[in-house]
Amino acid sequence: LLVDASEASGRPISDTLFGIFFEEINHAGAGGLWAELVSNRGFEAGGPNVPSNIDPWSIIGTESSLIVSTDRSSFFDRNKVALRMEVLCDSQGANSCPDDGVGIYNPGFWGMNIEKGKNYSVVLYVRSSGSINVSVSLTGSDGLQKLAAASIIASGSEVSNWTKFKVMLDAQGTNPNSRLQLTTTRKGFIWFDQVSVMPLDTYKGHGFRKDLAEILEDLKPQFMRFPGGTFVEGEWLRNAFRWKETIGPWEERPGHFADVWMYWTDDGLGYFEFLQLAEDLGTLPIWVFNNGISRNDEVDTSSVLPFVQEALDGLEFARGNPNSTWGSLRAAMGHPEPFDLRYVAIGNEDCEKKNYRGNYLKFYSAIKCTYPDIKIISNCDGSSQKLDHPADLFDFHFYADDAKNMFSMAHHFDHTSRSGPKAFVSEYAVTTGSLLAALGEAGFLIGLEKNCDVVEMASYAPLFANDNGRNYWMQSLFNESSGATVFNATLQTNSSTNQVEQLLASAISWKNSENENSYLRIKIVNFGTDAVNLKIVVDGLELNSINLSESTKTVLTSNNPMDGNSFNDPKKVIPNRIPLEKAGKDGEDVEVAILPYSLTSID
Ligand code: AHR
Numbered sequence: 050l051l052v053d054a055s056e057a058s059g060r061p062i063s064d065t066l067f068g069i070f071f072e073e074i075n076h077a078g079a080g081g082l083w084a085e086l087v088s089n090r091g092f093e094a095g096g097p098n099v100p101s102n103i104d105p106w107s108i109i110g111t112e113s114s115l116i117v118s119t120d121r122s123s124f125f126d127r128n129k130v131a132l133r134m135e136v137l138c139d140s141q142g143a144n145s146c147p148d149d150g151v152g153i154y155n156p157g158f159w160g161m162n163i164e165k166g167k168n169y170s171v172v173l174y175v176r177s178s179g180s181i182n183v184s185v186s187l188t189g190s191d192g193l194q195k196l197a198a199a200s201i202i203a204s205g206s207e208v209s210n211w212t213k214f215k216v217m218l219d220a221q222g223t224n225p226n227s228r229l230q231l232t233t234t235r236k237g238f239i240w241f242d243q244v245s246v247m248p249l250d251t252y253k254g255h256g257f258r259k260d261l262a263e264i265l266e267d268l269k270p271q272f273m274r275f276p277g278g279t280f281v282e283g284e285w286l287r288n289a290f291r292w293k294e295t296i297g298p299w300e301e302r303p304g305h306f307a308d309v310w311m312y313w314t315d316d317g318l319g320y321f322e323f324l325q326l327a328e329d330l331g332t333l334p335i336w337v338f339n340n341g342i343s344r345n346d347e348v349d350t351s352s353v354l355p356f357v358q359e360a361l362d363g364l365e366f367a368r369g370n371p372n373s374t375w376g377s378l379r380a381a382m383g384h385p386e387p388f389d390l391r392y393v394a395i396g397n398e399d400c401e402k403k404n405y406r407g408n409y410l411k412f413y414s415a416i417k418c419t420y421p422d423i424k425i426i427s428n429c430d431g432s433s434q435k436l437d438h439p440a441d442l443f444d445f446h447f448y449a450d451d452a453k454n455m456f457s458m459a460h461h462f463d464h465t466s467r468s469g470p471k472a473f474v475s476e477y478a479v480t481t482g483s484l485l486a487a488l489g490e491a492g493f494l495i496g497l498e499k500n501c502d503v504v505e506m507a508s509y510a511p512l513f514a515n516d517n518g519r520n521y522w523m524q525s526l527f528n529e530s531s532g533a534t535v536f537n538a539t540l541q542t543n544s545s546t547n548q549v550e551q552l553l554a555s556a557i558s559w560k561n562s563e564n565e566n567s568y569l570r571i572k573i574v575n576f577g578t579d580a581v582n583l584k585i586v587v588d589g590l591e592l593n594s595i596n597l598s599e600s601t602k603t604v605l606t607s608n609n610p611m612d613g614n615s616f617n618d619p620k621k622v623i624p625n626r627i628p629l630e631k632a633g634k635d636g637e638d639v640e641v642a643i644l645p646y647s648l649t650s651i652d
Contacts, residue, residue, distance in 0.1 A: 052556040052571060053537040055589025062501040062557065063471075064532040067494075067524070068272030068332060069265060070475055070508035071323070073280045073290070074310050077513035080158030082326075083318040084258045086169070086246040087229060088158050092119055092130045093304050094313035101130060103153075109192065109232060110151030114138040117153060123242050124174060124211035127294075127303040131176075131242040139236040150184060150232030153241070154192065160226035161246065163187050163196050168249040169218045171199075171229070174300070176212065178238040179205040183231055185216055187246075190226045197221060211242070217249070243300040245317075253329040256322060261513075266330055268524060271531045272392070273327040274335040274475050274508055276320075281397050283343040284308040291339065292363050295319025296378060309344065321379065324367055324388040333391060335426070335475075335506075338363060340396035340408050350407030357415045364390065364420055394426035394444060394475070405429075406438055413439060426473055432465045432503075442505060443469075446476040452489030455479045456576050459496030459553050465503045472503055476510035484622050484646060485610035487523035491648045492553045492574045494527055498535050499555055521614075522605055522623050526572060526650045533559035536589075538571065551577030552643070556587075571651045573643055581643045585651070600629040600639075606647035624650075 071077065080088065088094075088105050095101030099119045108117050114137050121129040132153065138146035163169070171185050186198035197218035229246050233239065252262035276290050283289035288308040295302055295316040304315040320336075327334035341348035341356040348356060362375050367390040369376030376387070395412045399405045409427065416423055427440035436443060449455040455477070462472060477493060479486035490509070497504045509524060538556040542549045554573040561568060569590070575581060603626040612622050629639065629651060643649055 050554050050571070050573070050583055050585045051539045051541060052585065052587045053539075053589050054556065054558065054569065054587050058537040058589065059534040059558070060501055062498060062530055062533045062535050063505045065271040065333065065506050066497070066501065066504070066531040067270065067527055068274065068335075068506060068508045069268065069270040069512055070274040070278070070510045071276065071326075071512050072278035072510065073276055073307060073314060073318070074278060074511045075514045076158060076312065077511065078276075078318040079312070079314040081513050082257050082261050083322070084248050084251045084256055085315070085317050086157045086161040086248070087155050087244055089155070089313060090245050090315055090317075091123075091125075091128045091243050091300075091304060092132045093128045093315070094306070095119070095130070097121075097130065099130060103132060106132070106153050106155050109149075109154055109230065110138075110147075113144070114146060115151040122176075122240060125243070125301050127301060131240050134239045134241070136233060136236050136239065138234070140234045146234040149192070150234045152183075152230060152232035154188075154228045154230045155244070156190065156228045157246075160190060161187070161228060162225045163220050163223065163227040165220050165223045167220050169197065169220065170247050170249055171216045171218055171245070172213065173231070173244040174211050174213055174242040175201065175203075175208055176210060176240040177205065177208045180235070181208055181233065181239060182235050183233050183239070185218070186230045186232070187218055187220060187227050188230055189224045190228060192228070192230060194222065194224060196224060196227060211240075245299070255325050255329060256317070257326060257329075262326070262330070264521070268521075269528045269531075270330060270332045272333040272335050272506060272508070273323075273330060274337060274394070275323040275327070277337060278397055278476070278510070279309040279344065280307055281337045281339050282309070282399070283339075284345055286339070286341070286343040286346050286348070289339045289343055291359070292320035292366070293359065296321050296366070296382065320363065320366070321382050321384070324390065325384065328388060333389060334367075335392040335394060336363065336367070336390060337394040337397055340399065340405070340412060342396055342399045342402050342404060342408065347402055347404045348408070350404050350411060353404070353408045353411050356408070357411050360393070360412055361415060361419060364393070364416070364423070368420070391422065392424045392426060392442075394428070396428050397444075398428055398446065400427070400429035409438060427470070431469050432462060432472055435466055435469050440470045442471055442473045445472050445474045446510075447474070448477070449479050449489065450481070452479045452483075452485040453576075455486070455489035456492040456553070456574075459492045462496065462500035462503050465500070467503060471505040473505060474507040477507065478510055483611045483613045484605070484607045487605070487622075488574050488576050488610070488646060488648055491523050491526075491572070492576060495553045495555045495572060495574060498530055498557065501535050523648055526603065526605065526624065526648060529559050529568070529570060530557055533557040548577060548579055548581055551575060552581065568652060573649045573651075575643045575645060575647050575649070578645050580645055583641050583643050585639045585641065601626050601652050602629045602641060603650040603652070604644060604647055606644050610646040
């Protein structure tokens with residue numbers, strides 16, 4: 050491997066090359082990164098008509114002790130459904146309630162993970178025909194293991210109208226399969242609405258699960274594209290993500306059924322929270338908005354202006370002065386300073402749609418007129434032919450069901466015109482995760498580094514899945530690439546085998562802002578079945594300034610290329626860092642053994 054590390058060969062990689070794409074898919078937000086533990090907290094998931102399904106809420110009690118239904122008596126105008134309980138049993142007498150009372154429980158998203166010593170904030174709205182004594186408890190999945198409990202006691206006059214209650218629960222035990230119970234032994238009518246359980250300790254205090262958010266932070270993402278994906282489009286426009294429905298007090302948000310991924314979201318994780326998360330991760334937000342097009346219906350260009358206005362209002366919400374109409378709402382939500390929103394994407398995967406270009410141009414000119422600095426991303430692929438409309442970046446998505454196809458995409462951008470807008474590879478993945486998949490993706494990423502003059506950004510999709518960590522560790526070896534310098538790195542062989550075709554390599558250098566030291570990282574993907582002995586020749590650097598004895602080699606590999614990580618075995622395929630075995634003396638070439646099916650990073 051010949052690395053030309055001279056100044057002449059160095060080319061700057063975009064500061065924003067690697068980031069993340071957060072889509073509400075696979076319960077990435079609802080039941081995932083967003084720390085809310087109650088699923089269907091406003092009883093709206095069953096639809097606006099009553100009686101409605103209250104799933105996953107369930108009843109504690111029997112037909113003779115309790116009747117549970119829904120009505121449209123909520124205090125909140127945009128989510129009218131509330132839960133009504135008619136308690137037939139009483140604290141004493143012939144029809145006395147069971148000792149633990151009757152009521153309802155919510156198992157959250159596949160069980161709430163309640164942890165000993167942690168505090169949970171429970172908020173709920175209650176109304177009643179008389180005085181109330183409601184036990185609010187966190188229990189095991191059978192209701193028997195009591196983890197934390199508190200009582201809400203109020204007179205009839207205090208709760209004759211909807212009243213907000215807040216209790217803190219301090220967990221005395223741990224159970225990953227817990228539930229929230231609301232029970233009573235008092236006869237009468239009682240209504241519940243907007244029931245929330247949040248752990249007190251969230252990422253930077255803004256409602257995100259700390260463990261997951263910190264894993265994202267460790268990836269050092271330079272941008273965060275959100276909130277979709279197809280989630281932005283919807284199967285039908287009526288179910289698309291519309292930002293205005295997702296801001297303001299959480300209790301007032303209507304929530305919506307994400308018909309593409311077939312689940313309900315309360316939109317507790319809304320437009321504001323996405324912007325806040327990007328800020329907390331120290332990354333640039335990239336907002337994808339609906340352009341009047343869903344998977345199955347479209348608004349004609351002649352009628353798209355309300356959508357254009359909605360996008361402009363969204364920009365004012367994010368960036369406007371705190372005294373502006375929409376900026377004041379942001380300020381009221383606790384963020385008077387504007388968010389650093391510099392990029393928007395007009396729709397998602399809509400280039401082939403009938404009205405895309407017409408609608409796009411309306412958005413483009415309106416946004417450029419008010420916010421000339423905002424970079425606009427088109428859905429149309431400019432990697433093989435020039436775009437027929439103005440854009441700052443074009444979106445490029447690539448999914449492969451075979452790792453080999455992903456690996457061979459390493460050269461895709463070699464032939465892209467250098468004069469048009471740059472590429473934002475906002476979604477790429479081998480669809481089934483394994484080491485082999487990660488190596489295919491690593492090869493593709495090396496291709497993006499080498500094409501840094503036409504590729505400005507890239508993000509894997511989808512970011513979260515319910516199970517099986519996919520290629521997080523592979524991506525961590527690209528953490529330093531954004532803003533680095535890439536050098537020419539050429540693989541040469543005398544051998545007649547095609548081993549070299551199975552190898553891809555790149556060389557980058559960057560300066561660590563803390564210690565001011567410069568680093569050189571050479572990454573090699575071996576996508577083949579054979580080990581390769583590689584001699585690395587670095588030209589053009591002052592070698593005596595390289596500390597070879599402190600060089601390390603990090604290898605991501607496994608016995609079987611189809612191995613992957615899982616909750617049962619989360620560290621089956623992780624990078625292993627060791628000193629470079631044949632560091633040699635300063636100025637000498639380095640020889641390394643590259644294992645079959647591996648990603649090796651030499652720092
Ligand atoms: O990543 C999953 C989906 O794949 C995205 O929502 C969409 O943009 C793509 O088709």
